[in-house]
Amino acid sequence: MGAARTVLLVTDDPALGDVARRELDAAGYAVGVARDGLAAERALAAGPPDVLVVRMLLPGRSGFALAERAKDLSGGRTRVVMLAAAPSAAHRDYAFAAGVDILLPDPPPPTALLDAAAGPSARIGRPAARLTPAR
Secondary structure, eight states: OOOOOEEEEEOSOHHHHHHHHHHHHHTTOEEEEESSHHHHHHHHHHOOOSEEEEESSOSSSOHHHHHHHHHHHHTTOSEEEEEESSOOHHHHHHHHHTTOSEEEESSOOTTHHHHHHHSOSBOBSSOGGGOOBOO
């Protein structure tokens, strides 16, 4: 069996972080946690994860900047899942332009985070006419 897929979970909400970490751990992911954008940037610099789960708005560095950084460091291979409470259309567009693959509500519904981490590489959260596979 190969190494566990890695997830960097970036949230400043300790309750969400604990629940999400337990869910991802139980599914076999190797999970690292950062509580703010600056800690996440340091973790990314140490080596990009297979999956980045990041809140849109964070202290220290935005989720948008972290999405771009993860994509740059991984050559586009890191799957980026962004959590946002009530994103505007402009925020959604900016998230996808920054490299976000999947945009989920914050907090995410049960199993949505696992589905996003393991699911098909398709951009979710866009109008149907704009769905494009992520590469």
